[in-house]
Every structure is written in C-alpha cells, then in structure tokens.
Amino acid sequence: MADESRQMMVPDRERLPILVFFHGHALAHTIRPLVVARALRARGYPVILAGSGKHSTRVVEEGFDYRDIETMPQERMDEFVLVRGRDDYHDTRWVERLVHVERGLMREIEPRLVIVDQRRTVRLSAAFEGVDQMEICNGYLQPGAPGLGADRPSIARRWRSKAPFVRVGMRHAAEYKPTHRLALMADVPEFYPPGTAAGAPGWHYVGPLLDSSQPQSRIDCLDEGWDTSRPLVYLTIGSSGRSAEYLEGMVEAFAGSPYRLVITTAGRARVSSAHDNVRVFDYLPGELILARADVLVGVTGIGAIYQALRCGKPVIGVPEHADQRIHLGRVETLGLGRMLAREEFTPSAVLRAVDALMVDCEPLGARCRAFAEHLRGWDGGEAAADVVDGHLSSGRPARLDRLGRSLRRYAALVRMTPLRWINPRSHRRP
DSSP, X not given: OHHHHHHHHSTTGGGOOEEEEOOTTSSHHHHHHHHHHHHHHHTTOOEEEEEOSTTHHHHHHTTOEEEEOOOOOHHHHHIIIIISOOOOOOOHHHHHHHHHHHHHHHHHHOOSEEEESSOTTHHHHHHHHTOEEEEEEXXXXXXXXXXXXXXXXXXXXXXXXXXXXXXXXXXXXXXXXXXXXXXXXXXXXXXSOOOTTTTOTTEEEOOOOOOOOOOOSOOHHHHSSSOTTSOEEEEEOOSSSSOOTTHHHXXXXXXXXXXXXXXXXXXXXXXXXXXXXXXXXXXXXXXXXXXXXXXXXXXXXXXXXXXXXHTTOOEEEOOSSHHHHHHHXXXXXXXXXXXXXXXXXXXXXXXXXXXXXXXXXXXXXXXXXXXXXXXXXXXXXXXXHHHHHHHHTTOOOOBOOHHHHHHHHHHHHHHHOOOTTTOGGGOOOO
C-alpha cells in the first residue's frame, strides 16, 4: 500500500530522468549511489549512472544506463592526502576539466535531478546548467553540527581546497542559475546527532546506504574446516588508500593466537596463509562475515562501521583520511569500539587491542547490540527515494544559494570596472 501511495505522488516518473554521479575508485562511493539508484529505478525513474574506476563493473552488472566519464584519479587523491597530508588535489585546471565533462553530459541527458557522491565539481556544473542536485554525505557536515575539534582543518587548508572552485565559479559567474540543493545524510541521528540548526532545510537523514546480503545459515569457506568455537576477528584493508604491507605480519601474529582471522583484501594485496586459523579472501560480503565475527578490525570507512554496528559488533579501526578519523572518533565516544593511530596499527598492537576488547566483551557487546536496534528500522535506499519523490512533487521555486549570490555580485562588479586587479578579462597579455 505504501508503495502505491508513493507511485501516486510523482506522476510521469518515466519522463523525469535522474543522473547519478559516483566515484568508482572507492567501493563506498560506488555502493551508496548504487543503493539509491536501485530504489529510484524500482519506482519507475529513468536512472543514468556516470563515473569511472575499478568498481564501475558493479553498475554495469546491474544493467543500468552507464556513462564512463573522466573522474579524479585515485592515485592523485592518495598522493595528496596520504603522502602530502593535504586535500587540495583539485586545482583550477582539474575543476575546469571535470566541469566541462559534467556539463556536456547534463546537456545530453537533460536530467530533472542530479545525485552525487564524492564529486565536488558537480555542485558547480549543476548550478551552471540549472539542474537541482542532491549530495550523499555524512551528518557531521550539516549546519550547526558539533565542532570537529582537532579534526577541523585550518583556515589556510580549507581555502587551498576551496580556492580552485571559487576561481572557476568566478569565471562562469554569469551562468550560475537558481536551483535547489539538498543533502542525503547516510547516517542515523543516534550516530551523528542533529546540530544547533536541527531540521535545517534540505538536510535529510536517510540512514546507512549499504549493500545488503541475504543471510545464509552456512557458508563453507567460513563455517567448515576450522575450530568455530574460537573467537573470529574480521580484518578489512579498505578499497583504497595506502598499501597493506602489514598483512604478512598480521597473518603470522594471529597464527599463534587463540583467535580465528578472516582477511578481505578487495584485490589490493597478495597474501596467503598456510595456518589453520587464518583465511584470506579477495572479496566476501562483509555482513556475512560480521554475522559470525566478534570484532571488525582495519581501515574502516563509514560503510564498514555501519555494517559492523548493524550486526551488533564492535570496531577497532585505523583512519587514513580525515572523515575516517571523525567516524572512528564517534565510535569511541559512543563506547562501540576503539580507534588506533596509524603508527599503532602493528600486529602486536592489534592483538593487544583485541585481547582488551575480549576482556570487556560483555558490556561492549551489550552497547553494540543496543545500537543495532537504532539501525533496524532504516532502509537507506527507500528513504532517499522518498526524499526525491517529495522534492519533485513539491513545486517549490528555485533560488540562488549563497555561493551563487556572491558570484552574481562579483559578475556585476566585473562588468562595471576595467580594473586589472578585479577584472582579469580587461587585461590581455602581450
């Protein structure tokens, strides 16, 4: 009955194409848009997914209309973030380049709405083309959210990251059009509570956007051929980031421990085990492992964290990016696990952390099971599709956002003055 009422909310869905941008170099930023796209397709919207990267095969396998477009290379992002400790991997040339690609695709498809995950240039492209947009993001970004403390970047660092976008926006200021911008927060309020601006217009909790696997009572590779009475530790290395040179040491350290260890590598590392209590896989659905595991360990993004918490299991995580530090900080604050510093992520330190967790297993397990109840009623894909339905049926007039208003004022000022310092077009190099 609920599905029928939703169908009545937005007539002619088949005439309202939705363009979804994803970052195919990272599994989380592929899965989250894909979960939303599935729900929208089931409601009759024409859905086109655009991106590139090794995880794009997931989109192709599900039969979506897929456009392979240029994406910021993961190697460049890792070089800046992991090696240089900076997040200004977009320069003006890259912003112009990606905006040109995105605008061309929008003009071809003429979408009624764009949805984006981890592609910052789409904000400019959609505004220049006058297309409403929704961004998949996390709750700590909402207006009035609690301060990030030590994780808040300096003013200089924030400006370095934003400056190329501002420059490109200034170049195309006269093209900035009124649109709607909304946010799909892939979180629950119990993890990231509403800020002082609770209920800020356009910001919507939709719950975790996770790939769900059908529960299986028995899986041979997990349930056969070893002592299942021993606690099971699940180690994930993440789908991007630094090389996992520590894996060989983890295998050897856990070989002599009282635990079983399952490692998933996402095809990013070659490691094997000849030990009875350690098994290594390129890929297995995380929730199938976590249904049997006692703890999740590793480089954990928000998707893996929510998978563990949905199964009522604690997390021992090591962050590689600022957002992972923020997520794991919340895990610690809520008493649902522990964050290790990168330099602490050694086989011996991980074993000690697991040992300490097992000592505290009763109260910790109770907290994790209680938090799992907060997640049980959420269906992220359907909640996101409800937001899309509500927006497309609202008929609210579009308006310029704060950036658009600033850029329009700048464009007007440029037209009025010949000064070289403010009007770059008034000066021509010889």
